[in-house]
Amino acid sequence: MNDRTAAPYGAPLAPAFFDRDPAIVARALLGAVLRSSAGGVVTSGIITETEAYLGPHDPACHAVAGRTPRTWHLFGPPGTAYVYFIYGMHWCVNAVTREDGFGSAALIRAIAPLEGIDTMRLRRPKARTDRTLSDGPGKLCAALGITRVHDGASLQHGEITLHAGAPVADAEVSVTPRIGISKATDWPLRFVRR
DNA sequence: ACGCGGATGGCCT
DNA sequence: GGCCATCCGCGTA
Secondary structure, eight states: OGGGSOOSOOSBOOHHHHSSOHHHHHHHTTTOEEEEOGGGOOEEEEEEEEEEEOOTTOTTSGGGGOSOTTTGGGGSOTTBEEEEEETTTEEEEEEEESSTTSOEEEEEEEEEEEEOHHHHHHHOTTOOSSGGGSSSHHHHHHHHTOOGGGTTOBSSSSSEEEEOOSOOOGGGEEEEOOSSOSSSTTOOOEEEEO
16 A cells, blocks of 8 residues: 555665675665565565674584585575575575675665565564564565575565665664674674664 | 573484 | 574563
C-alpha cells in the first residue's frame, strides 16, 4: 500500500565497491540499501549494522575451513552473495569482498525496513514492531525472503541487490567487537549506526 | 531490563 | 559427536 513511495536509491553498487578490505566495505555499507524481489515482491531496508570477516587468517571467518560445499561462494568474486544456514533455522547474508578466491566478506546484521513492510510482516509474524522485523541477521533474511537459492548470486543483477544510499557520518557510527562468535572476540569489526 | 536455555539441522572432525 | 556469524520465550528484578 504505502510501498509505492519513491525509493531513495539508485543503481546497484558495482563490483569495484566490494573489491576492497572487508572492514572498509562493511563500514561503507552503513546507509546502503539491501533490496529483494524474492517471490515477485519488492522488500528493502537501509543497512544499520554490519560486520567484517577478514579471510582465511581470521579465526572467526568461515574461510578458515577452506573451500568446502558450505563456504564455496565466500570465495567467489567481489559483489557475490554468500548466504549460509545457521543453528538449524536461520539464514544469514554476506557481501563477498576482495578479489575472486580470497574468502572475505561483510555480514549484513540489521536493516531498517524501507519498502514492502506489509510483506515483511507476513514473513515475520512474530515481530511485534516494524523495528524488530529486520534487526538481526536471521530476521532480515526472513523478512526479505533470502535463502539458499541466493547463495552465490550476483548482488548487481539478481533478486538480491545492494544500492548506495545516504552517506552515514563517522559521528553516527559505533565500532565494536563482533557478536555471537567464540574466536577473535576482541577484534573491532562490527559497525553500528546509532 | 536483562539473562538463560531450548529449538533445530547441516557440516566438519 | 559437537559446534555453530541466531531467535524467541520465559524467568527474575
